[in-house]
Amino acid sequence: MKTRNWMSILWPAFLLASAAELLVFALVDPGDLHWRGEAVGLSRQAVYAAGFFAFWLLAIGSSALTLLLTRPASEINNPED
Template sequence: MKMQNWMSILWPAFLLACATELLVFALVDPIDLHWRGEAIGLSRQAVYTGGFFVFWMLAAGASALTLLLTRGAKEINSQEG
């Protein structure tokens, strides 16, 4: 995959992850999060970091799918490997 394609996926995903991080953690305090009835036990910074990477990977998946769906059949089938 070309570097331009990677940047077309990762840069918008990064920006969306930043915006999502701001919105989610403006409303949710990481210390108040629970998993299966127990406190998570991670610091705020660890939850912010983990949340950012989860949001980034979700947005990157959406961007990659969008890039795949905008390509024509000839372009997809003409690639080797």
């Protein structure tokens, strides 16, 4: 994949993950998170980091799908060009 395509995927995904991180953790305290009835055994920073990377991966998938769906048919049918 071209560098431009990667940046078209990663940069908007990064911005969306940053905004989602701000929004979610403005409303949710990582210290109060529970999983299956037990407290999550991670530090606040670890929860922030895991949340950011989870949001980033979801946004990367969305951006990649958008880029794939906007490709012209000629580019899809003739990938060697």
